Amino acid sequence: MTTELSPVKPAETELLVITGMSGAGRTTAAHALEDHGWYVVENLPPALLGTLTELVAHSGGSIPKLAVVMDVRSKSLFPQLREALHSLSAAGITYRVLFLEAADELLVRRFEQGRRPHPLQADGRIVDGIAKEREVLRELKEAAEIVLDTTELSVHDLARAITELFTESGPIVLRLNVMSFGFKYGVPTDANYVADVRFIPNPHWVPELRPHTGKDKQVSDYVLNAKGAGEFIGHYIAALEPVFEGYRRENKHYATIAIGCTGGKHRSVATAEEVGRRLAQLPGVRVNVTHRDLGRE
Template sequence: MSDMNSASGSLNQLVIVSGLSGAGKSTALHQFEDMGWEVADNIPLFLLTRMVEEAGRGAGDNLAIGIDLRTRGFSTEQVLEIIGELRARGTNRVRLLFLDCDEAILQRRFTETRRKHPLAADRPVADGIRLEIERLAGLKEAADVRIDSSYLSQPELKRILTGYFSLQPASRLSVTVMSFSYAKGIPREADLMFDVRFLQNPHYKDDLRALTGQDPDVGAFVAADPAYDEFMARIEGLITFLLPRYVDEGKSYLTIAFGCTGGRHRSVWVAEKIHDLVANSGYFANRVHRDLPGARDSNAL
């Protein structure tokens, strides 16, 4: 790869798009194309550098390249090496986007659509998914932007991608307010994250356990915690203070996440309230209850 240091050009942005099969990579690449990016998918790795150099000789191109396990010559190590060398060479903004998804949801998507997993031609789909998760772990860890598509519909995924990668100046800030379970892992895409496990837990009330934070009875129980009112006042004040400053900074997409133990009661209630606050403040607001069963159509992508 010694020729990388000799090339010069005016490539504006390069995004390497990767992720788990079934997590939305094709949707993402179509969205990049709709946003005016030049798009290529699964070109052999040895041609990647050459393609970037050719794009760099143009008039400020923006290039999105899809890479996954089907890519000829693929290895996580080589992909990361290429990205590192491009950055060291001074290529304008180089980012790695990783599309992630819950293992059980991926299995359901493949089973219900009767699609074959690329690593499970002669074995169960679950085996192929686990093998792919292992082989792509390095890319997931190194990603500049990671989007978990588990509970996103196609329009929601496209809107998030537009927030991160639009070539047009944002007309207004788009905010996603998310609830999640700490037991299932923190959402890496969160810009602001708050732990609400200090609030009293409806799980230990027999008449509330089966309900969710979208039920008024659960909300009344959570709101009865002596710390609730002060906490909400402080959070609301912080968010209303920060949002216009993010707009001034030019940020077009923001994710605010609230977590509790199971992602079913406290975080859901608080996320609902903050979603309403954001929407009533004039921003585009979207709510995602990541770990609430049935909260999203998991097969939407």
């Protein structure tokens, strides 16, 4: 049965639902938000989400930011969360969903280091529990506004990322993470948009440029002055601008733009730096440029 909720003005209470894979950093994210004044409730049963939100919304503005950490690994709990989120939307309550993701190898290592089993592995292996959890959460991950891959993040890196995402005040700012990567290491799982710049001549084959990276001027000049590179970047940013406007209309605040070359050292790095520089000039946009595979052999 769907609980009827009273309409709540989005400005009164900012609601963030935190979920994702076990071991991907939900607790770290919660602590980071608490450090910045969010009221955080952990392990709330999904059926109580609407009731809690309504109570907070009518607290006279004393709790303007509410984060709810939800464990929905159970197949019986997932429908309850879906129903609760539907009720929030029907009542006009604005919310965002943050889904924390991580590679299987890292999740296995974290469970082994903690000397505890995965909650869904039963009599099987940790990887069996992770596979079951991924299947249960697949639909929720696809619907989440923000999917944050914590595989390459330390505890401090994750806390910093959460701070950058959720502590902005004032008008809505669109936060863009422009990430370079190497295709040979895999496409980033949390990328909203992926661009392939392997059409640009590879500095790797130029002996004097090979030791350098796309952050060095000589490599950057070589890449950005290559035939078609400037046109690609200009057209790509022009194509993204209406997307960003749509994000604002839909109250979305975050996107990851991944730019890849073969190894993630030269072309993608130089292009990501230039794309980030140009995007930062757009109004209401905050840009963070990262290089996932820079430094790998």
